[in-house]
Amino acid sequence: MPPNAGRWFTPARARQTGRVTSRDATSAHAQAGHRVRFDWALDGALAVAAGADVAVVVDVLSFTTAVGVALDAGTEVLPYRWADPTAAAFAERHDAVLALPRSVAGPDDLSLSPASIRAASGARAASRVPAASGARAASGVGTASGVRRLVLPSPNGSTICWHLAERLGVPTVLAASLRNAAAVARWVADRPDAAGLTVAVVAAGERWPGGGLRPAVEDAWGAAAVLRGLADALGDEALSPEARSAAALAPPGDVTAALAACASGGELAADGYAEDVRIAAEVDASRVVPGLVDGRFVDVARP
Template identity: 50%
Template sequence: MGTPHSQHRHRIRLDWGLQGAQSVVDGADQAVVVDVLSFTTTLTVAIDLGAEVYPYQWRDESVVEFAEARDARYAVGRFKARESGPLAAVSLSPASLRTATGLKRLVLPSPNGSTISAALRDRGVEVVGACLLNRAAVAAHALDHLHEPGRSVAFVAAGERWPDGSLRPSVEDLWGCGAVLSAVLADQPALADELSPEARAAVAAYDDIAGALRTALLDSASGQELVEAGFRDDVLVAAQLDSSRAVPVLEGERFADTRHRAATGIGA
């Protein structure tokens, strides 16, 4: 029997950040991590390039040694990459990553989605990376789990960080969770009865802005932060709904592509 914060009475759950993730995955079979701006968007771009992606704790100096031991490149922050010029190492910017070549293995640190994914590695759940790009593909993958009686899926809205390190719930991650869930319900409306109130709120939030998704994402606090810093293209990439069929699943240390190939019709 879980605690009230695990939302164990519901097969489809949602909570925020690292602490919320650790609570809501209690008893779950699958965790869908959503960090739209930008870990899971960058992850999906890298997977589409054919790379394996290693999530890693943010600003841990051991990342260099970790990457070298796996013959992998590691991503630096957007600003550091820009300061280094056009030949800089790859970064968390999904727009710039799309131009990368020869990328086979990538260590991708981030303070939110990557850190959460790494922390859930040993919790006995399948960890999936989701964003707006691959929401239909992830929805189909989640439905595979939910078709089996008794299985549950925990959605994790990664959120952002205030300067003091505390969690800043960010609306784009709520929309991202809601986008995946909206696709799930479009295929299986009866699953609406399985949603926790938190998951139900994400669907409502997404449905409210679905017709103006790109504008909403650009106007959000996180979107404006990136626009003002000169990374508008990252927001535009993140808004490309259903442009990828990648389903990044954490296998051991790294995310690999487990594409949903069944003819579900979702996102068609």
């Protein structure tokens, strides 16, 4: 990823004031007038989530899958901007462990890999694992013996979630994947105020080496699962044309095989992370609904 991957285009008003409002995107790009909206990546998120009550971010390989796996194990997740040198200090302030990038993580290190988080949950300790000392101290690494809070930067999903919450001020930011799409859609639809909600669904996508958006089909599939659930509960007429078109997408045949065969899945497998792809294909295996509360993803479906 380019060094500025976490600092993509932000409207001029947002750069000046630190917040984004519905006036920063035209009504057309915001899909104004539609209760359920859909778009891609950070720019699309800032457009369609302006004025929204709920934003659902989908980053199947692998941020939102990793968040769900962590919450399944009782670990809270704090999203953060990618490649930000302040991440270690942020983790320390929040009594959390900072995950390493996959590319430098060792076998016992926590990273963006859902498999690393699942391995940690199998060896949980009663208290958090402190940041490692010595050569890895600057990264604030947690080893796979259990953590209570995990700071999990990523260039796409985590960065988008951070911007939606901290810059745009969306009241409710949720993380969905193929593992919990049905649970997320059901939780939104079951809210007492569901009839009046505006919901923005964002497929995170990936980035080309030059920094441009690479639409990732796995995120389209995950977003479609959420959108179909919302359409079933709220009616097709609630969806924008973009959202209705996106809802029609589905993986061809076996989900595990489709994920393994897609570009992102093949890339991960080639780098030694085939297990992450298999975990991401656990369709509707999780009932957790990761929602940002005070900057942390917690299971908002729990009473």
